[in-house]
Amino acid sequence: MASRAQHRWKDWLIERVIYLAAVVAISLIILIFLFVGREALPVLISAEVHEEVTLDNLLLAQEYGTPGARLPYVWQPVSEVPKYSLMPLFLGTLKVTLMAMLFATPLAIAAAIYTTEFAPRWLREAIKPVVELLAGIPSVVLGFFALIVLASWLQDVFRFDFRLNAINAGIALGLAVIPIIYTISEDALSAVPRSYRNAAYALGASPWQAAWGVVLPAALPGVFAGVVLGFGRAVGETMIVLMASGNAAITSWNFAESVRTLSATIAAELAEVVFGSAHYHVLFLIGTLLFAITFVLNWLGAQMVGRLRRRLTGAVR
């Protein structure tokens, strides 16, 4: 028989370990920020790095190119005169992400509406696992598919100048985003109490009037949260855009041209960069930016889910 004191000591230890795990979870996110940020900091403060690149170079228009054809924004870190403008990368990320959202949002929300409002029960139970399977496809596989197959299909139909472009990458990225928007929207829609629908029917609404005019507006914060979180995923996703977008840092609004995104730039260049060089630190700065952007988007998404919950609690089920 273990003595009482021994029991207490063991209890104390177990409890400490459990609490320590929670502390580790907090420290991990702090460590990520610290250690990615630490390597980015020299871009802001190191005189040595400033000889090659300053914030000015990163963000403002420069006098690159020939006097005849000025190129204000160029990302060309490995050249005689290294050029570090982030604008082509921002623009590229925006183009691919916009394309993915335009493609994924209507599909995912419509599918979620069908699942919660119109589908028979057995079908609802069948659709959800299928979407989970879509979510389970590794992004490198989607990237492969977009690079080898989808790009050729699109090329055959639209005759783009560039085989790999923002549209191709955006559609593949959309496939990765659909499950996120779908799952969160579906949760939000099915959280709307039955009484809302019954009230709409009692007033003579048809099923789609109830769905479109009552259920969707009630669930709107949750649906928005899905879109915001999907957007966050699209901004940070790497392998798909790295493989399917062509990776040329071109500053233009043409969606049929090759693009280079922030995430793909890190993935493509970090392995070959000189440790501790200006280029190295700029890549970490891009990583810090990605971290910050997705952090804000996730926070926004969580706020919206919270708002939905507050709105629907108190409603009679």
Place this chain on the structure above:
Amino acid sequence: MKLRIADRAFVGLTVLAVLLILAMLAAVIGNIVVNGWEQVTWEFLTAAPTQGMTKGGIFPAIYGTVLLVLLMTIFVVPLGVCVAIYFSEYADRESWLYRWSRQAVNNLAGVPSIVFGLFGLGFFVQFVGGAIDDAFFGARLTYGQPALIWAALTMAVLTLPVVIVSVEEALRAVPQSYRDASYALGATRNQTVFRVVVPQALSGLLTGGILAVSRGAGEVAPILFVGAAYYLPQLPSRLNDQFMELGYHIYVLSTQSPDVEATKPLLYGTVLVLLLLTFLLNVTAIAIRSRLRMKAASLR
């Protein structure tokens, strides 16, 4: 009458969306299965690549992937289970520790995978690995470079939220009456948690582990700079060796191969193997979880 047509059209549009998603899923999977099926033979799974990656098999990549996810599981499951137990059984909902750690886990789930790669390089490889080299190897480069162990740890950080979410769900599915009964018999909180609640939630632990493995096997961006290698003549045997990996293999074969057409059959085979691996894991996890949910519903 007009209303009824609009009604039909709207419902029809939503059906169309579902069908379109299913069709795209079928196109991706169908294309890969049709083109990869012939490739996946016993020899393909057990041989090393030869002739500049245009012939032979993918055994080193499979071996590296399995090693990576096994090591990752050793790190992530104990930590994830402890955090989930804290969330579900110990946490005081008003305490700063609960709110901060909950927030931290939510945020961790949203960090882009490439940022984990940067973190792995900056923290594990350079900071931790560098410190180990300085302390034990007289600053000789041993652990301060990309290696299997650092890739596994990086992947563990990435999959932590996956484990926490599914284990917590399983713990919450254990009816409160079980806990009450245990307390009524005079059990302490630790006894209740570890002898009553956790054994009831074992299948949830399993689901969490499987989902983490599936996620870890499919991610490539985090290991780009922390240990994955294009080609290695030998299998990794030590924790500080580099390794080949299925997802990374797909990436390099499809983007950096000198002869894409020649590697294409091999590439399709590799993609199919990775897809089958992650699908089987996911289907298992989904099946276990739906059984768990049914059980939980019947207990209420």
